[in-house]
Amino acid sequence: MKSADIKALMDQFSLVGEVDQVSHGHIRIETQLKYPDGTSIEVFLLNDNTTQQSAFRLSDLGQTTAWLLTAQVKPWTSKKRKTLLSDIIRSSGVIQRDATLECLADHMSDLPQKISVLAQCCLRVADLTFTKRTALQTVAKEEIEELIADLEISYESDVELDCGNRKIKVDFLTQSNKKNSAIFALSAMNATSAHHLATDIFFLCYNLKTSSRPDQRVTIFDDTKDVYKEADLERLGDLSTVLPLSDRSSLQAVLN
Numbered sequence: 001m002k003s004a005d006i007k008a009l010m011d012q013f014s015l016v017g018e019v020d021q022v023s024h025g026h027i028r029i030e031t032q033l034k035y036p037d038g039t040s041i042e043v044f045l046l047n048d049n050t051t052q053q054s055a056f057r058l059s060d061l062g063q064t065t066a067w068l069l070t071a072q073v074k075p076w077t078s079k080k081r082k083t084l085l086s087d088i089i090r091s092s093g094v095i096q097r098d099a100t101l102e103c104l105a106d107h108m109s110d111l112p113q114k115i116s117v118l119a120q121c122c123l124r125v126a127d128l129t130f131t132k133r134t135a136l137q138t139v140a141k142e143e144i145e146e147l148i149a150d151l152e153i154s155y156e157s158d159v160e161l162d163c164g165n166r167k168i169k170v171d172f173l174t175q176s177n178k179k180n181s182a183i184f185a186l187s188a189m190n191a192t193s194a195h196h197l198a199t200d201i202f203f204l205c206y207n208l209k210t211s212s213r214p215d216q217r218v219t220i221f222d223d224t225k226d227v228y229k230e231a232d233l234e235r236l237g238d239l240s241t242v243l244p245l246s247d248r249s250s251l252q253a254v255l256n
Contacts, residue, residue: 013112015119026061031119035067035126036192041119043103045111056105058114064122065099071129071190081128092121101125130193140187140222141171143245148174148183151252163211168204173215176256182208182215184240187222191229198232205239218254220245 017030017040025047033041041064046057068075075081089095094117095102103118105111141157148155159173161182172183184201188194205217217240221228224245236242243250 013115015112015116029115031115033119033123035064035123036129037067037071037190038192039067041122041126043115043118043122056108056111056114058103058105058111058118059097060101060118060122062099064101064125067126068128073129073131075125075128078131081131084128084131085125088121088124092117092124094118094121129189140220140245141185143222144172144183144185144220147245147248147251148172148255151255153255161208161213161215163207163213166207168207168211170204174255178256180215181218181255182213183218183220185222186219186228186236188225188227191227194225194227195229195232198228198236202232202236202239205236209239216254217241218243220251 015032017032019027019029022028022044027045027047029043029045031041031043035041042060043058044061046059048057065075073081075085085096089101093103095104101118101121103114103121105114145155145157153174153176155172155174157172158169159182160167160169161173168182170182171185172181174181174183184204186194186197186201188197201219205219208215208217219236219240219242221233221242222245233242241254243254
């Protein structure tokens with residue numbers, strides 16, 4: 001098995017980028033799929049014959065699990081994550097062997113399809129990182145709620161606002177003598193999830209702005225995490241008042 005032979009096979013397969021040989025004779029196959037932080041997903045054609053079922057064994061060599069650990073997500077530490085992981089493995093047909101994900105091919109001609117299956121499974125497993133984003137948002141929302149309560153401002157949490165033909169859910173709706181404020185909490189563990197959440201909030205703010213509701217729009221971001229793109233915050237600032245969670249005095253001035 002030579003990397004040149006595999007590279008020739010992959011030339012017509014758009015999902016594959018670089019192909020080269022690494023240590024122990026394994027062939028590294030870089031795919032066009034990306035982990036949530038933009039890192040390319042790689043699979044390896046192993047230089048062994050450890051199974052009677054197939055002449056070819058593909059593996060991620062544990063890189064997906066390592067990526068999750070780098071993101072401080074342990075897929076085996078909660079019932080929810082273990083269930084999600086089990087569902088992904090079962091539905092994809094991939095084999096989980098300790099910390100590695102593997103896929104078997106009966107013939108060399110099957111490799112392109114099996115590479116696609118394994119790479120997509122790696123991507124779905126890596127998406128378990130977004131289960132932690134929810135936990136971080138919960139913590140941020142609790143801190144924001146404590147701040148609002150300390151300011152002695154009337155409020156409701158997890159409110160669905162009636163905006164004509166649609167309903168928009170906001171994290172908090174505060175009511176003072178002068179104004180009502182629709183508040184969104186922005187908190188994430190990495191730049192990728194922060195960008196996605198900021199984009200979601202942007203569209204919610206846009207829909208509020210174009211409705212007939214008079215509510216002031218406020219986005220509060222957890223500035224203990226240095227994961228936000230300046231462009232995202234500036235864009236949110238066009239449609240809402242953007243404040244860091246640590247700026248209590250500004251929050252009080254805006255909400256009163």
